[in-house]
Amino acid sequence: MSAREPALSLAPDAVDLAVDFAGQPLKSPLLAASGCFAYGQQFAEFCDLGRLGGLVTKGISPLPRHGNPAPRICETAAGMLNSIGLENVGVDAFLADKLPFLRGLGVAVWVNFFGTDFETYVDCARRLSRGDGVDALEMNISCPNITKGGIEFGTVPEVAHRLTRACVEVSARPIVVKLSPNAGDVVAMAQAVAEAGAAGVSVINTITGMAIDVRSRRPRLATTYGGLSGPAIKPIALRMVHQIARALPHLPISGIGGVMSGEDALEFLMAGATTVQVGTALFAEPGAIHRITQELRDLLAELGIPSARAAIGVLQPLPAEAPIRPR
């Protein structure tokens, strides 16, 4: 089918949203992104969590972390900066107090995690992957908000490779590596972690940025720099998903960055993502994923695409220009 040929529209109910990510079935490609969903409970009063494709927890570290001083967030053009400082309850409290709630929801549960050094990453992967109800681990190697170490894990392919291999070896569940857009070559990073046994990659985490209050001559965040999220980063996220999908067509990708509508989600699928995560949009609209899911279903139906699976990676090149001829 050529990209321009009008396809016959379908009934929205006929569209199949189910996808497979690294061999695991999901009801829909839409997941809640890490750090934007906490551990889920708060959303139960606003929406039916069972209708999500899945969810990714706040990043968990071996020990609890208290996070950064205030102010931790500020709004920017079509986005926001955050430097929460990876505040979390730690592995033990997560497994005991948070996981039981998530396990009962009947949706894919991905547990995001990180360490402060090599050993704590591996320790975290070993323990979290044995949690009852954990479907996959999402390994955060970006860590823009922790100062000690961290940076090389997300930016140097050889280091990411070693770390991924060590975590995959001890993990009882597939590991999806969440890549940092702050790395020089995101394709090289994806390749390095794929070769180390990653089941897929999540692309992208926040992009490091800053904002200044000119009246007080102070940075708007206590840590000066923070991670940019929201629609402002979507074009960059799409480009990175597309580059990785082209270079590594068999590596499952979870696309993330500024998704606010069904059309945004479909862009990520067409660029080559298998699942799509929604983050910042959940703050203003806790039920955003339900709306986006419906919009995606309607849009696929309108475009005559019978399933979410059929949309993955179907991006077509623009037609070539006619060659220049002398008049």
Next chain:
Amino acid sequence: MPAAHFTAATAANRALGGGYFVLELEAAEDTPVGAAQPGHFVMLRGEWGRDLLNPRAFSVLAAPSARRFAILGKIHGRGTARLGALRVGERVAVTGPLGRPFLSPRPGTTQLLIAGGVGLPPLHMQARVAAAAGLHTAVELLYGGRSAQDLVLLDQARDFGVRLHLATEDGSVGHRGFITGPLLARLDRAREAAESVELLACGPTPMLAAVRRIALDRDIPAQLCLEENMACGFGVCLGCAVPVHGPRPYAYCCTDGPVFDAREVRWP
């Protein structure tokens, strides 16, 4: 209290001068905001597309019915400017009621409600609720602003029958200077009369810091309603950290507050 996310339509939007406005929103059905207590807040966002991404926090001013509630806004930046310009019928997404409210007045203790500028709404509501419960003598409103036009909704406050103490920095109404002047005088009288008092305060951070100092120095219980930048308002982004004493260095303004015990807040 359970919260809801819903769409409401602008039922009225009244400019009060000085950038203040009272925005009344009405939902098609009953919502839990109808049961909001003083200090509860809502997150509001108009139909702003991909711009001004996060909703804005506002204390509930009044909830006259289970479908309708009002906020008192003051134009600060782009979000409040857009809310202040809403026309009747225009829609707003609402999440609420959120946070932990002020403690209710109790017989035998006088609550001194200390409001600075746009910190008025939760205390105005506290006075309204107290008056409705026949406790108008158990609360007094101390209200300060820059000048006369910063003191709004005074007629309503007078109708509650609660005692009012006013202060303006330019002296155009009431005591000339900060509201802490009348507060100290009132506390001296309370001490002489061995009257039991507690402080409830909402307003600019320097005012809250001054009230906190006074409360700690004189060993008077005080509840402070704080503001922090918020993305979600319901405890998931962890953006609204407030430094506190105790086992954890930070609490969250949106779920642990916005009302905090003055002794708990870890300020210099």
